[in-house]
Amino acid sequence: MSAPAIVRVRDVHKYFTRGSERIDVLQDLNLEVMEGEFLGLMGPSGSGKTTLLNLIAGLDQPSEGEVWIGDRLVSRMSEGELAQWRTRNIGFIFQFYHLLPVLTAYENVELPLLLLPLTAAERKRQVLTALDLVGLSARLSHRPGQLSGGQQQRVGIARAVVTDPTLIVADEPTGDLDARSAEEILALLDELQRSLKKTILLVTHDPRAAGHAHRVLHLEKGQLVETARAADETRIKLG
Amino acid sequence: MPSLLEDLQNNPLAQATLVLSALPLLALLAWAIWQPKLFLLALKNLRRNSLRTALTCLATLVLVLMATLILTVVVTLDRFTTEKARDFKLVVTERWQLPSQMPLTHAHYLDPSSPSFMLDRSEIGPNDFMTWSFYGGTLDPGKMTRENIVFFFVMNPKHIIPMMDDMQDLDPALIAKLEKNRQGCLLGRERLEAINKRVGERIKVTSMNYKGIDLELEIVGELPRGRYNTTGIMNESYFNQELERYARTKGKHPLDSKRLNLVWLRVRDRATFEKVAQQIETASVFADRPVKCETASSGIATWLEPFQSLLWGMKWVLVPAILASMALVVANAIAISVRERRAEMAVMKVLGYRPRQILCLVLGESLLVGGGSGFLAAFLAWFTINAVGGLPFPMLWFQYFMIPTQALFWGLAMGFVTAFLGSALPAWTARSVKVSEVFAKVA
Numbered sequence: 122m123s124a125p126a127i128v129r130v131r132d133v134h135k136y137f138t139r140g141s142e143r144i145d146v147l148q149d150l151n152l153e154v155m156e157g158e159f160l161g162l163m164g165p166s167g168s169g170k171t172t173l174l175n176l177i178a179g180l181d182q183p184s185e186g187e188v189w190i191g192d193r194l195v196s197r198m199s200e201g202e203l204a205q206w207r208t209r210n211i212g213f214i215f216q217f218y219h220l221l222p223v224l225t226a227y228e229n230v231e232l233p234l235l236l237l238p239l240t241a242a243e244r245k246r247q248v249l250t251a252l253d254l255v256g257l258s259a260r261l262s263h264r265p266g267q268l269s270g271g272q273q274q275r276v277g278i279a280r281a282v283v284t285d286p287t288l289i290v291a292d293e294p295t296g297d298l299d300a301r302s303a304e305e306i307l308a309l310l311d312e313l314q315r316s317l318k319k320t321i322l323l324v325t326h327d328p329r330a331a332g333h334a335h336r337v338l339h340l341e342k343g344q345l346v347e348t349a350r351a352a353d354e355t356r357i358k359l360g
Numbered sequence: 361m362p363s364l365l366e367d368l369q370n371n372p373l374a375q376a377t378l379v380l381s382a383l384p385l386l387a388l389l390a391w392a393i394w395q396p397k398l399f400l401l402a403l404k405n406l407r408r409n410s411l412r413t414a415l416t417c418l419a420t421l422v423l424v425l426m427a428t429l430i431l432t433v434v435v436t437l438d439r440f441t442t443e444k445a446r447d448f449k450l451v452v453t454e455r456w457q458l459p460s461q462m463p464l465t466h467a468h469y470l471d472p473s474s475p476s477f478m479l480d481r482s483e484i485g486p487n488d489f490m491t492w493s494f495y496g497g498t499l500d501p502g503k504m505t506r507e508n509i510v511f512f513f514v515m516n517p518k519h520i521i522p523m524m525d526d527m528q529d530l531d532p533a534l535i536a537k538l539e540k541n542r543q544g545c546l547l548g549r550e551r552l553e554a555i556n557k558r559v560g561e562r563i564k565v566t567s568m569n570y571k572g573i574d575l576e577l578e579i580v581g582e583l584p585r586g587r588y589n590t591t592g593i594m595n596e597s598y599f600n601q602e603l604e605r606y607a608r609t610k611g612k613h614p615l616d617s618k619r620l621n622l623v624w625l626r627v628r629d630r631a632t633f634e635k636v637a638q639q640i641e642t643a644s645v646f647a648d649r650p651v652k653c654e655t656a657s658s659g660i661a662t663w664l665e666p667f668q669s670l671l672w673g674m675k676w677v678l679v680p681a682i683l684a685s686m687a688l689v690v691a692n693a694i695a696i697s698v699r700e701r702r703a704e705m706a707v708m709k710v711l712g713y714r715p716r717q718i719l720c721l722v723l724g725e726s727l728l729v730g731g732g733s734g735f736l737a738a739f740l741a742w743f744t745i746n747a748v749g750g751l752p753f754p755m756l757w758f759q760y761f762m763i764p765t766q767a768l769f770w771g772l773a774m775g776f777v778t779a780f781l782g783s784a785l786p787a788w789t790a791r792s793v794k795v796s797e798v799f800a801k802v803a
Contacts, residue, residue: 171799175796180795180799181796200715201714201715204709204712204715205714206712207710207711213711219707221704223401223404223407224401224404228397232711
């Protein structure tokens with residue numbers, strides 16, 4: 122029996138207006154992501170990848186259509202509801218890490234937990250577990266400026282998983298890293314998916330990164346135009 | 361100077377600034393207790409650009425200091441020109457002449473301890489009466505300079521503590537010395553320093569207004585610091601004795617029948633004031649040299665009339681301008697900080713922080729800067745200026761202004777209010793950051 126769909130995007134249309142001009146970013150888009158799936162999303166710049174990611178993560182609302190995460194209709198939730206929902210359900214990994222420079226690695230990872238009704242001891246346990254998971258137990262008190270790019274991204278991943286979210290979305294997580302660090306991060310995402318059964322949605326330009334996904338979708342001019350198995354995708358792109 | 365408790369009971373500015381400083385302070389405390397990590401984050405954000413924070417604090421500190429000094433002058437003068445609801449003082453002066461110069465006999469009719477007392481003893485008690493004569497002179501008649509001039513309130517020492525403003529805490533031992541030694545006098549700290557004399561030394565004063573009445577005085581004590589820094593008090597019995605000696609040898613002194621400058625009476629309320637004033641102003645005993653009565657506050661207000669425009673400008677133009685400058689300084693610093701941290705605000709939203717929490721974070725940072733530097737400025741002004749004897753700002757007989765304790769609330773309130781006003785718009789901008797727009801660079 123196949124896993125149930127955790128993300129359901131139904132007839133989503135997203136457009137922006139600039140003056141009198143209307144720019145259609147996503148058009149009649151339908152998508153389902155299964156629970157525990159590692160999905161890659163590729164496409165050229167301006168194709169709408171990040172917009173789709175934002176809609177799924179509840180950071181933006183579609184102009185038309187519906188976005189469901191589990192049994193929650195995300196596209197109709199208020200900003201306050203979305204904020205609360207995101208804390209528990211979405212882990213976001215950014216290309217440029219976006220750690221707070223004044224906080225240590227420990228404090229950065231702890232930041233989303235401050236919004237949850239946890240005791241200090243519970244918070245500490247979860248932060249240490251998350252940092253252990255990404256192999257940074259020895260860098261708890263380091264500030265982002267004292268860490269390498271790869272290490273900062275690991276902290277970003279620890280911050281994304283520390284609340285044990287339903288879905289992890291990663292927007293070009295290796296875009297700012299050298300090849301070796303990128304491979305380590307991708308291996309870490311693989312590990313998260315395998316060991317914790319996390320659903321991961323990865324936006325990337327990089328075919329090697331997409332190669333780690335179970336399934337890869339292509340976006341072009343706001344429409345999903347192609348679906349391929351990741352291994353085939355990697356083979357095609359790399360020749 | 362009234363105590364903090366008296367100010368909080370009677371002074372609307374003290375009450376308003378207490379509320380304006382207590383509310384944000386309690387809000388910050390509640391925040392620190394409820395969400396200590398976010399409070400800590402606000403503190404750490406302030407350290408992010410230490411130079412900018414330090415410069416903002418410094419600008420706020422200087423501006424609060426200026427506003428505190430101005431408010432001190434304005435509030436002190438207001439205190440003297442605002443009538444009290446109870447226990448206010450009535451001043452009897454010569455009706456048709458300025459400066460007032462009345463015969464000493466006028467005092468006999470108004471002195472409750474005199475058999476000629478013409479008023480109701482149930483309304484004016486023995487401690488509700490005081491007379492002043494003004495005596496000025498120099499220690500060096502050959503070379504009179506500002507430094508060697510001394511000015512005395514000539515009065516009965518018994519009346520100093522019960523009747524003179526800001527003398528309630530004067531050591532009674534000094535009064536006893538003054539009563540025991542008829543040639544004794546008390547001098548303010550600054551005057552003592554100017555004439556290079558110490559307590560225990562004697563001075564010979566050549567009079568400027570009572571020509572030929574030169575006095576030899578012994579300095580028996582120092583007046584409290586503040587408004588009496590440059591003046592002195594001497595025993596009236598010695599002064600009167602010397603005028604009588606002069607009369608015996610050279611005939612009556614030209615000012616003999618003009619030696620009484622002011623008579624002070626304390627009445628319990630406005631109705632008593634009206635009644636007593638009417639009694640005095642219509643009394644036949646004063647017919648030859650008519651007198652007028654006014655409250656001390658209106659008397660002082662009359663004296664301050666030439667300064668009204670200046671005081672109005674200080675109160676309603678200068679202080680608001682300073683507060684507006686403070687708000688702009690804070691607005692500028694917080695706006696730059698928010699603009700630099702838009703991505704961080706967006707990340708916090710992604711992590712689940714609500715717009716109001718981000719608003720609170722920015723407002724909190726601003727209130728910490730404003731309140732902290734405002735309080736520090738007011739505390740520095742209160743502590744250091746009072747320690748050196750007050751703010752020198754000569755205006756009539758007001759030479760020095762002591763910073764009132766309520767100024768600590770002014771500093772906090774000014775800091776908090778201007779920080780709030782200055783950061784409201786940047787905080788709203790931070791709260792309204794659109795995550796999708798901030799991260800729209802790679803699509």
